[in-house]
Amino acid sequence: MTRARPADLDLSVSDVVVLGMVRLGARSGYEIKQAVEASIRFFWTISQVQIYPSLRRLEKYRLLRGRSEPRGNRPRRVYEITARGEDALRRWLEEDVPMPFELRDIGMLKLFFADVLDTPAAIRLLESIRLRSEARVAVLRGIEPQAEAAEAVGNPHPLLTLRMGTAFHEAMIKVCMDFEREFARA
């Protein structure tokens, strides 16, 4: 009976995020949180609280190797991924888990119900949604250099997800503008 292959460990998505970020060079829990904020937070978040238990779990399973590396008197534990860890990550990526594209957007919700509003209020709302996407695009443009740097050294995937982010916010902006014009006419 084949047992305890890494696949059987049944990692949570948070675990995978932590594992993946360590693989990309984040060393401590703190750095993982930062890396998340600077890259995937537009389609996935993870709170600081989840990271540390996750790190301990992954170390226990020997998917990460951790060692204590205090900064002076301040305790600090740094991690690196093991071969087992890479395997587990690869296997999770190849596995076909359901991928539901879960969007929860109060902005679109407001738009959907916006016929209770009078025309000026509806236009203001639309505009605020557009501004939100414009701001988001600006932020994404801001982190493009990092993604392009990764691409230059052979990892195009962060750039790919970044492009998706900008692409669909730009698409939203366009729809907003179309309807803003139409509402203004009426």
Added chain:
Amino acid sequence: MTRARPADLDLSVSDVVVLGMVRLGARSGYEIKQAVEASIRFFWTISQVQIYPSLRRLEKYRLLRGRSEPRGNRPRRVYEITARGEDALRRWLEEDVPMPFELRDIGMLKLFFADVLDTPAAIRLLESIRLRSEARVAVLRGIEPQAEAAEAVGNPHPLLTLRMGTAFHEAMIKVCMDFEREFARA
């Protein structure tokens, strides 16, 4: 001291969804759930379990008026929105609550970490993401007639959110195709 204006009731987002759906003509809890599935579920979901407590709350606050209207022997309670309810809804839409555009997408997460994969596996992944968006666009096209019907009678907002949905999935598809081509070259 001004008190107990509906705004002070502090509705949860689920409450607002229920309120809004009743306003658009959904009468029972069951119909609300159906309306959600047929319209906003691409940017907001609500489970059946949440709906009934929400209905009771809204009735208690007199934002909805409910009456028992059994189908034969089967119990059934139907609701309609009150003037107070419309006010509360309008006020919530005008209020500036934070609108964070929360996306949680395992698909994009996989793409982000996809440099552990070899090229064929990465291409397969990309393709599966593209297919997912294509399927989603097809579903959205399927519900367009209803949204267009609403537009014809003066409520363009469901169509607006629907267009946004298709627009950003189409944007995603385009990015996928771009990178699929590039990966195939390498």
Added chain:
DNA sequence: TTCTCCATGTAAGTAGTTACATGATTGG
């Protein structure tokens, strides 16, 4: 010295889900 950053931790709470249960009505 004071502020920001680094670094990790606990406790309590909220929101939401799945699974399960019940039973009546309608249409073929």
Added chain:
DNA sequence: CCAATCATGTAACTACTTACATGGAGAA
């Protein structure tokens, strides 16, 4: 009469968040 749909409900659980706490290190 059988399946699908209508209609509502309870219980248990999971994931995730907020708030709070601690304190050293480095920079201005």
